[in-house]
Amino acid sequence: MASRMTRLLSDSRDALFTMLGVQAVIWAVQVLNWLDDYGLSRELGLRSERIGDLPEMFTMPFLHFSWEHIEANSWPLFVLGFLSAYRGMRKFLLASLVIMVSGGLTVWLLESPNTVTAGASGMVFGYLGYVVLRGVLDRNVLDAVVGVAVAAVYSTILIGVLPVTPGVSWLGHLGGLIGGMAAAFLLRDRPAEQRAPKAAAPDSPGAALLKQLDDLGIQDAPGPGRQV
Template sequence: MAASLTRLLLDSRRALLTMLGLQAVIWSVQVVNWLDDYGLSWDFGLRSERIDDLPEMFTMPFLHFSWDHVAANSMPLFVLGFLAAYRGMRKFLLASLVIAVSGGLLVWLLESPNHVTAGASGMVYGYLGYVVLRGVLDRNVLDAVVGVVVAAVYSTILIGVLPVAQGVSWLGHLGGLIGGLAAAVLLRNRPASKSAPAAPTSNGPHADLLRQLDDLGL
């Protein structure tokens, strides 16, 4: 129990530092972008149907079109990103990759060719879906409680996955949400097979590593 708690605290610290660093990068990019009259957003935002623009699915979450835009995304990105990451950075990074690709592909496939999409809101919706469904799938009381609270607090933003607001990338929101749900399924904790041998309890050279992986649900 003590080892699990220590591991959780260490992972939570890494998650906090990661999200603080991400916020610093996004706001630093915003300053440069603003000074450049948002040229970075136009140059490195995602345009649909252009093969050479596909890599921009990984740059568009760092770019915004106004101070209000970046401010609106920052707090939910920080909170939901932290909750997605506090169980371990490996799963968080994999989930982030799935979310970025899912949101980017949906925008690239279905958005108007003349439209440039940028902003971190797709990642926000992805982390929302990931945290809520992870709480349902994983056999962990803390994750379940976190999922319920997040669903209650952020449920109202789900209107953003519908094409009801002009100038809002609902496709990016929907794609991010789909990616987050998919990541929760792909990265869920799987119960050990009944036929699998019991975990070693010896003090062999790999015992500590196996216990750490077990604490992480891996």
């Protein structure tokens, strides 16, 4: 029990510093973006249907179109990002990658042609889906409590996955949410009997590979700018 608590505290500290670092980067980029009259958002935001713009799905979350835009995203990004990361950084990084790709591809495939999309709220919706569904899938009391609390506090923002606000990319929100839920399923904890490499000897290469996959949480897993 003591070792588990120590590990949880260590992971929570890493999660806190990680999200503080992410916030520092986003706000530093915002200052540069503002000084450039938001040219960075127009240049490095994601344009739909352009093959050359696909890498921008990884820069899009760090860019915003106004101070109000970044202020609206910063607090939920910090809270939900921390709650996604406090159980371990490896799963958090993998979940973040899935969310970025899912949200980015949704925008790239379905958004209006030549529309530029930028903003971190796709990640916000992704972390929301990840934290809530993780609480359902994992047999962990703490995750379940966190998931219920997050669902109660943030459920009202789910209106953002509907096309009701002009100038806001609901597709980015929806793609991020889908990515977060997919990540929760792919990275879910396994029962002990499923995790054990029964068919491989403890020191065999197969056992080592199964252990690495298990550590990663993926063993046996099946025009105008728009802000997100």
